[in-house]
Amino acid sequence: MIRYIGKRLLMMVPVLLGVIVIVFTIMYLTPGDPARMMLGAGAPASAVEELRETLGLNDSYFVQLLRYIKNVVFRFDLGQSYASNKPVINEILERFPKTILLATLSVTISVIVGISMGIISATKQYSIFDKIATSIALLGVSMPTFWAGLMAVIIFSVHLRWLPASGSYGWEYWILPSLTLGLSSSATIMRMTRSSLLEVIRQDYIRTARAKGQNERVVIIYHALKNAMIPVITVIGMRFGALLGGSVLIESVFAISGLGKFIIDSISMRDNPVVQGGVLLLALSFSICNLLVDILYGFLDPRIKSQYSISRKRGWRRNAQAQ
């Protein structure tokens, strides 16, 4: 298992390097002169040129790219923010906890709601509850999250005055954004749980478990659910990535000063190092999340674990033959 994790970690390295190259290239191609933006429209051309030189913006693409990779990989240095002149890494790490909190809260909500609704729907297939739940889930999948957020503000903040509409100053500020994000992604998880569980319930070993007189609850939870969880976990992992992307929208709807909103604000200010660093950090967290999903597979699905141990045995045998 440890070797499997190590291998997956090693596989992450080239992917992340590739992400750095892509993100850098996208930002390199972005029009607009950061030096001009920093100094203002009225600054003399010589001062702009001087600043370009000190920022290294006059170097060729490859020189800039290599310097960026070197700084990121060896020194964790993401450069300086053009807007605040502070190190980007500090600026984004300051805001990152809010984004992670939002994503974690939403994932928790969506997992609890999605999986329990999915189980009820699948065990009571074609009942009224199932029909209502699947229709609501389909509506939920179709709803733009940012619009759902806006409507939640209209209903719960403006009309009912139950919850605050924007900011992040206390626990009550997190309810609307995390519910909006969480419930909208619970729809996907619910649909996946339902279809996966329906497939598993028709397997022979479920019939066997029922035939030996096992309690239905035990059959569903211990026999069926564990096997039905693999595709669901994949979807949860993918939803986490979508949530990191979606948090950009929800953070700007609810004016939460997280990383997502920071990226959007920096895009409009052409603060390229911040955008690069922010996207990089979100991509890194997404990759780590995918890694965790892959490790969970190993625990949930003995086939994956055994596949791995077989390959190790083969390797061992090959070594033995070589000797």
Added chain:
Amino acid sequence: MLKRNKKTKKGFWHDAWYRLRKNKSAMFALFILGLLVICAIFADYIAPYPYSLQDYNHTFEFPSRKHLLGTDNFGRDILSRIIHGSRISLLVGFSSITTAIIFGGLLGAVSGFYGGKVDNALMRAMDILMAIPGMLLAISLAAALKPGLTNLVIAIAIADIPGYARVVRAAVLTIKEQEYIEASQCIGASDGRIIFKHILPNCLAPIIVQATLGMAGAILSASALSFLGLGIQPPTPEWGSMLSSARQYIRSYWHMTAFPGLAIMITIFALNILGDGLRDALDPRLKN
């Protein structure tokens, strides 16, 4: 019995259409999408007012008989703007998915067909693109390109390419082993001919399903990018940018926010139902 024989003779696509026609919700979705397409094509004739007509005596009006969905901050009729907005949304959805399918499909086909080093290199490149959450990639691309229709399409298409490449590659891998591919290789058909004439037509089914669901995603991304100010710019009626400008009046005028979002939701809803229906129709084994 006779009828059944006739049906089986007509082939795969006829069967699929027959199955789809029996699916009431999918047909309803198709009907809604048909209406939307008609709205988009004949927007100038259907919309009660020109979309840019400003009426400063009737700003912020709530829904009434005169303005069915109310008016906005410039006194423009919201219904007319939503009808015109369907043009942009459908256009962006359709063209970005077509672009993504062409490029993703080609990459996937080449990757699956040749295998080996080509496959490895292409798929690792796709892995890298997939390591960035799709929305975030589309946002950064949209920021790098200037805002506008074409660039919006490009940004969304690039973010979608890896998904299609994977779907097509998986389909190609199974088809490649079929005997008729071997047969055409034996009679000396070129690789290009085999890919375009024999392989791609046979993996159309998963591509069509993915495209329908993908179009829903593309319309969502387009509206989200416009909402963030990175897509279609304000004077043009687009659902996302309508929401973006409605935001500042959210405390007093709910109708400005509610209806454009509802339009997005109905479109996506119809596309999702149609996509599910198509999957059932094209691959009956998957139905549960």
